[in-house]
Amino acid sequence: MHLQKFMKTQTNSIPDIPVVCYHSIGPIANHWNRNFLTLEVPYFEDQVKFISKHYDTIFLKEYWEMRSGLKPLNEKALVITLDDGFLDNWIWAYPIFKKYNVKATIFVCPEFADASTSPRPNLLDYWNKKVSFEELHQWGYLNWTEMREMIASGYIDIQSHTMSHTKYFISDKLIGFHHPGNDCLYPVGNLFPSLKPYHISDPSFEKQVPFGYPLFEEISSVCARIHSINPVFTKACIDALKDFDFANYSFQKAYSLVENTYQQFKNNNELIIAVEEEEQYKKRLEYEIAGSKISLEKNLDKPIEFLCWPHGDNTQEAHAVAMKAGYLATTTGSKIDIPQSIDRIPDRIGLFKTKDNRFLSLLKAKYKLGTFKHQFPYYQVSKLYDLLKKAS
Structure with missing residues (x-):
């Protein structure tokens, strides 16, 4: 059976696989007005450690294959994603992923790639006593060398976040x-x-x-x-x-x-x-979608097959451009109502901190993942909460 025809027959029985979303990981940069995107390392490590014990982390290609029916479903499968390609993904997140044998995908915008050519020090260097802790306090975006090294490790995949994120x-x-x-x-x-x-x-x-x-x-x-x-x-x-x-x-x-x-x-x-x-818009759309794919593939020497829309904003027209460019799937975002399909990655699960409390933050992460998987007691609690909310 032709692959596309096969995939269409599967849309009514697409398995649910949780996809977790992070952005920045590390110390809070007080001077940065978007530091609400940052999850501090202790909270992050608690969550990664929990995930490593209860789930099998996979990359998006395997996720797509399982949802397409091309690969047997792993009931413990989970995808971790990080948006924007911040430098702290290299400094703090990547070493923790390695420590717990966990895989993650970083969505990168080529226009934000740092022009430096050498890897900056990270937590692995600190653990090996090569640098001081203070030397890790840097903020910015990944360079191509850091991306390539993480990909080569087998723990990190890179995919597209469009070209400009503007x-x-x-x-x-x-x-x-x-x-x-x-x-x-x-x-x-x-x-x-x-x-x-x-x-x-x-x-x-x-x-x-x-x-x-x-x-x-x-x-x-x-x-x-x-x-x-x-x-x-x-x-x-x-x-x-x-x-x-x-x-x-x-x-x-x-x-x-x-x-x-x-x-x-x-x-x-x-x-x-x-x-x-309209023609100018279409050219710019090609640049954002196909252009980012071409740039990432050229600089990383790997296939780029998945796209995460910045801000959750997208249209069916933009998605169609992505499909034509050779992507296998794009995110749905939270701002438009899109039915389940193989070529769309449903709403991701954001994991944050709760009230500056590590216990509550981990409990909230367990609750979100457990609810998604319909696990007791999390799913039942969520349903009770929904009923009480409607009653009020």
């Missing part, structure tokens, strides 16, 4: 102004893409764009039709806010200083000077 302005809805401490990765990264891998560690990153730079409604690159803002309006905002007290930033106070100008540009249809045309 967002673009999609309307004339003004939502803020750039200010100190603002999460400016996307507006600054779009203007200076070569600086993106260093936005966590480089304090000058936010200064690449003047404070007062206007920010508009945005969505993920793969869904966005880019709206280009009139640079005359942008300059007018920056000039109007040049003496603004950004140390005590308030959007409403800043907006009051540019409101008349904003309304004038809107009323005269001068705020948006261009909207991305």
Whole structure:
């Protein structure tokens, strides 16, 4: 039977295999405004140790084969994924995966690959007394050498997270102004893409764009039709806010200083000077999806067959582009309703910490995994919780 036809016959009986999701692992970087993505090492190690005792970790290709019926289902199978390709995946997570004989997949965006060519010190070096503990406190993104070494170990696989992991302005809805401490990765990264891998560690990153730079409604690159803002309006905002007290930033106070100008540009249809045309969007979609696959395969000398959509944003059109490019499956994300199918990786299970308590954090991880697997008592507790929630 033809593979695609065979797969279609299996969609009503696709086995459920848990897929766990992490991002950053390691010490909290207090200077980073996205440090909510970081799970500290003690909590992470507790969870990995538990997984190693109760599950058989697999890569996504084996996951896809089991769900397709091409390989016998392992009832203990579990997939671990880490999004974004942070440097701490190499420094902290990878050595812990090795320690517990656990496999994991890292989703990487080529535009974020660090330009360095030597592996930075990691926890293995510290355990072997080659470096001090302080030398491990680095933040950024993986370089190609680190990725290749992890792949060669057999514990880590690398797959695609699209090329850019960015967002673009999609309307004339003004939502803020750039200010100190603002999460400016996307507006600054779009203007200076070569600086993106260093936005966590480089304090000058936010200064690449003047404070007062206007920010508009945005969505993920793969869904966005880019709206280009009139640079005359942008300059007018920056000039109007040049003496603004950004140390005590308030959007409403800043907006009051540019409101008349904003309304004038809107009323005269001068705020948006261009909207991305369909052909431009399709070319950019190819770059994000097929381009990332080509880049990763070239730099890592391995097949790239799975794609995780940043921010959970995607469309059926973007998914179709991925299938045409040669991917076997993409994530569903949580923002669109997609029926079960072999070429989609269902919602992943995020494991975090709970109330800064290791016992509660591990218990919550056990609860999430146990509920997914319909295990007693976790599944029964979750059903009771749902009933009580509905009753209230």
